[in-house]
Amino acid sequence: MLQKLRDRTSGWVATIIIALLMVPFLFVIDQRYMGGMGANNVAQVKAPPTWWEGAPKWWPASTLWEHREVGVDEFRQRFEQERMRVRQEQGEAFDPRAFETVENKRKVLDQLVDEKALQLAAERAGVVVGDAAVRDYIASIPAFQVEGKFDANRYQLALASQVPAQTPTQFELLVRDSLQQSLIPVGLGTSAFVTDAEFDRILRLSGEKRDVELALLPEVPEDTAAVDEAQIQAWYDAHPADFVRPESVTIEYVEVDGNSLPPAVPADEATLRKRYEDEKARFVEPEQRLASHILIRVEPDADAAALKAAEEKAQRLTAEAKAPGADFAALAKASSEDPGSRDSGGDLGWVERGAMVAPFEEALFSMQSGEVRGPVKTDFGFHVLQLRELKQGAQVSFEEAREELAREQAQVDRERAFSDLTGRLTDLVYQNPSSLAPAAEQVGLQVQKLGPFTREDTIGIGASPEVKKAAFSEALIEDGTASDPIQLGPEHSVVIRVIEHAPEQPRPLAEVKDQVVAAIRVDRRQAAAGAAADALAKRVQAGETMADVAASVGAQVMPLPGLPRGVPAPSPEANREIFAVAPPAEGKVAAGHFEMPDGRLALFAVTGVHPGDVAELQPEQREQLRKQFAQIDGAAAAEAYVRQIRKSFDIVIEESQL
Numbered sequence: 033m034l035q036k037l038r039d040r041t042s043g044w045v046a047t048i049i050i051a052l053l054m055v056p057f058l059f060v061i062d063q064r065y066m067g068g069m070g071a072n073n074v075a076q077v078k079a080p081p082t083w084w085e086g087a088p089k090w091w092p093a094s095t096l097w098e099h100r101e102v103g104v105d106e107f108r109q110r111f112e113q114e115r116m117r118v119r120q121e122q123g124e125a126f127d128p129r130a131f132e133t134v135e136n137k138r139k140v141l142d143q144l145v146d147e148k149a150l151q152l153a154a155e156r157a158g159v160v161v162g163d164a165a166v167r168d169y170i171a172s173i174p175a176f177q178v179e180g181k182f183d184a185n186r187y188q189l190a191l192a193s194q195v196p197a198q199t200p201t202q203f204e205l206l207v208r209d210s211l212q213q214s215l216i217p218v219g220l221g222t223s224a225f226v227t228d229a230e231f232d233r234i235l236r237l238s239g240e241k242r243d244v245e246l247a248l249l250p251e252v253p254e255d256t257a258a259v260d261e262a263q264i265q266a267w268y269d270a271h272p273a274d275f276v277r278p279e280s281v282t283i284e285y286v287e288v289d290g291n292s293l294p295p296a297v298p299a300d301e302a303t304l305r306k307r308y309e310d311e312k313a314r315f316v317e318p319e320q321r322l323a324s325h326i327l328i329r330v331e332p333d334a335d336a337a338a339l340k341a342a343e344e345k346a347q348r349l350t351a352e353a354k355a356p357g358a359d360f361a362a363l364a365k366a367s368s369e370d371p372g373s374r375d376s377g378g379d380l381g382w383v384e385r386g387a388m389v390a391p392f393e394e395a396l397f398s399m400q401s402g403e404v405r406g407p408v409k410t411d412f413g414f415h416v417l418q419l420r421e422l423k424q425g426a427q428v429s430f431e432e433a434r435e436e437l438a439r440e441q442a443q444v445d446r447e448r449a450f451s452d453l454t455g456r457l458t459d460l461v462y463q464n465p466s467s468l469a470p471a472a473e474q475v476g477l478q479v480q481k482l483g484p485f486t487r488e489d490t491i492g493i494g495a496s497p498e499v500k501k502a503a504f505s506e507a508l509i510e511d512g513t514a515s516d517p518i519q520l521g522p523e524h525s526v527v528i529r530v531i532e533h534a535p536e537q538p539r540p541l542a543e544v545k546d547q548v549v550a551a552i553r554v555d556r557r558q559a560a561a562g563a564a565a566d567a568l569a570k571r572v573q574a575g576e577t578m579a580d581v582a583a584s585v586g587a588q589v590m591p592l593p594g595l596p597r598g599v600p601a602p603s604p605e606a607n608r609e610i611f612a613v614a615p616p617a618e619g620k621v622a623a624g625h626f627e628m629p630d631g632r633l634a635l636f637a638v639t640g641v642h643p644g645d646v647a648e649l650q651p652e653q654r655e656q657l658r659k660q661f662a663q664i665d666g667a668a669a670a671e672a673y674v675r676q677i678r679k680s681f682d683i684v685i686e687e688s689q690l
Contacts, residue, residue: 074689075102075141077148078682082156097682098156100148102141104689111140124497129506137690145685149677150213161211166204169211217670224666231658232646237597239644244592244610246602247582247635248628249568252561255553264548267555268541274551275544281503282483282532285493286461286472288454290523296445304437308430315428318385322421323396324360324378326353326406327370330413346407346414353404353416360404360418369413382423392417450523458517461527465513468529484534493526502528509533565625565633572623578637587635594642603629606636615641 078099114136119126171182175190191198198206226234268275299307308315328346330339349367353360361377368374385393392415395408399419406416453475460471472479485494493499502508502515508530517525541548571581582589595601597611609626615638616622622638649657 072104073101074104074107074686075145075148076100076684077102077145077152078684079152079156079680098152100152102144102148107141107144107689110144111137114140127501127504129501129504132506134690141685141690145683146674146678147213149681149683150217150674151209152681153677154212154216157216159212159215161208161215165211166208169207170204217673220673221663221666221670224662224669226658226661226665231654231661234661235646235649235657236643239648240597240611241594241642241644242597242610242638243640243642244595245578245637245639246590246592247578247587248590249561249565249587249625249633249635250585251632252557252564255557255560257553257556259549259552263552264545265541267552268544268548271551272538275539275541275547277534277537277539278486278488279504279536280484280486280534281509281530282481282485283494283503283528284468284479284481284531285526285528286457286468286477286479287493287526288450288457288477288517288524290446290450293446293449293453296442296449299438299441299445304434304441305430307437307441308433312427315433317426317428319397319425320382320384320423321396321399321419322423323380323383324364324418324420325370325373325380325392326360326364326368326378326416327373327412328367328407328414329369332411342414343407343409346416350404350406350416353406353418363416378418447523454517454525457527461514465529468514468527481531484532493520493528496520499526499528503530561633562625565635568635569623569625572621572635572637578621578623578635578639582635593640602634606634610636610638613638 076099078097080097115128115131118131170176170187176182176187178186187200191200191203326346326349328342328349330342334342345367349363352358353363361379364378365374368378370378373379383393383396385397387393388396389410389412391408391410395405395415396417396419399405399417401419401422404416404418407414408417409415457471457475457477460474461468464470468479482492482494485491487500487504489495494503496518498518498520502518507513508515508528512530514527514529517527519525568581568585572578579589592601595607595610597607599607601607603626606626606628609624613622613624623636625633625635628634
């Protein structure tokens with residue numbers, strides 16, 4: 033029986049039958065097992081089998097292609113990391129809603145797709161990363177080092193502090209994948225080189241100077257010709273982004289300003305006395321010491337011999353200063369190397385704690401009146417100290433401190449009143465976040481209205497970046513609830529609620545018709561100016577002198593001999609235009625025109641070209657520049673490799689998952 037079944041299921045007929053039976057399964061089997069996208073993926077990178085790398089994408093057996101997916105969780109984690117990086121980079125200027133754009137998401141996704149493509153290419157090329165390479169790379173990461181050496185405890189703590197935390201095994205896998213992905217592009221980048229001929233050509237071009245003649249052309253008359261309805265409609269349809277009403281919001285808000293609150297009742301005597309007793313230690317005049325010194329200076333990079341000589345000199349001066357009848361001031365004038373105190377006999381005046389470097393202060397405040405001590409070493413050198421007089425700290429009386437205490441207490445009471453009012457307002461708003469009126473009425477404040485205003489407007493409290501960020505946030509716009517208190521300054525805050533929101537939308541043609549007509553006329557005027565400048569440039573290239581051509585339109589010629597490439601003169605754009613024209617043939621000139629910052633056009637003629645002098649570079653500079661050019665070429669080669677990999681693979685993006 034089995035043999036008969038085997039006989040009847042062999043051959044080409046059976047093959048066709050089995051193939052037909054498999055067709056329905058293609059529609060019920062989870063596509064993740066067959067190389068499909070799957071529900072939890074944002075993108076997929078697929079490569080044809082290595083035994084048929086030229087297989088077309090429409091090939092029925094494309095389910096056998098190798099593939100790598102970018103999962104939703106992986107994408108969201110990377111996007112959140114990018115959000116944190118940008119927030120740290122921009123600080124207070126960071127706008128969470130503005131960051132949530134499709135462009136930013138695609139940028140992050142493209143990076144992940146590149147990584148998957150590189151990983152797939154590396155595996156197909158047989159690239160394998162050994163354990164030793166992974167260990168060496170991890171050990172070289174500064175975050176895992178203590179005093180320049182890898183520290184296992186630091187490594188464990190650093191991984192545990194990540195969000196989410198990682199185990200060493202997870203991190204090692206990440207490093208292994210990264211090394212595998214980067215090995216080929218890094219190899220391409222580091223293997224780049226620049227030949228002598230290429231390098232010399234780059235130097236000649238980068239150091240090139242041109243002799244130029246300029247003529248500022250007169251303004252073209254305003255365009256006053258009629259604009260018909262068809263032209264208006266065509267321009268409006270071709271430039272929709274120019275006629276858009278920007279997104280706007282209208283808000284209501286309650287403002288709490290400490291300066292507008294009733295003045296606090298002056299504190300009574302008992303309150304001030306209690307504050308004085310509680311903070312009595314603060315009202316003490318600091319101990320002061322009248323000091324002089326002799327400095328023997330030591331340079332920071334002094335060797336051991338110089339250090340020893342300075343110390344021995346300071347020791348001799350210390351002995352002389354301690355001798356009976358010694359004149360410390362005379363010694364300081366004769367020997368001190370401190371220009372600030374030498375002429376006054378080393379006098380430093382009254383010194384309080386915290387005014388001097390630590391070793392100096394430690395010695396001075398441990399001395400007795402009249403004592404000489406030294407040498408005392410600091411970063412400046414060796415000091416010989418003399419304590420001439422000591423003034424002990426004294427307690428400041430309540431009467432002397434009363435005015436300061438009253439001022440401080442008034443400030444505390446004002447801050448407390450502001451804090452209490454803000455807290456009461458916030459609590460009441462949380463009870464009814466869909467309206468500010470009930471809360472404002474209970475605390476005796478007014479609800480005010482502002483708007484509509486756009487992101488670019490700077491009116492009232494809407495000029496505050498914090499207010500604007502909250503007003504245009506998705507949460508306040510969609511929910512219609514009140515914000516948390518927004519700090520505008522010291523003792524100044526505001527609670528806002530979005531009451532109207534108008535998204536960005538096209539303005540109707542009837543509303544912007546005058547602007548469209550003005551834009552058409554500006555465009556026609558610019559086109560006329562460009563055509564006139566082109567005609568003048570052709571006359572110069574045909575052989576007329578720049579002076580004659582300029583004079584024909586009432587312009588003057590300004591020579592610019594030896595203009596270097598890349599110099600922003602007359603402007604960066606002008607310099608690029610001047611060096612973009614081909615060098616003129618012998619006895620000829622090259623001409624063109626560019627737009628000045630004020631919109632006027634300038635005619636130019638290149639009368640001479642002077643390549644950079646290769647011999648001017650020193651050998652060290654030449655080698656350094658060669659390395660830089662090689663790095664640029666290497667980076668370009670690595671980028672080209674990634675682009676080629678992406679072209680050779682099939683990349684599918686699931687836009688709905690972004």
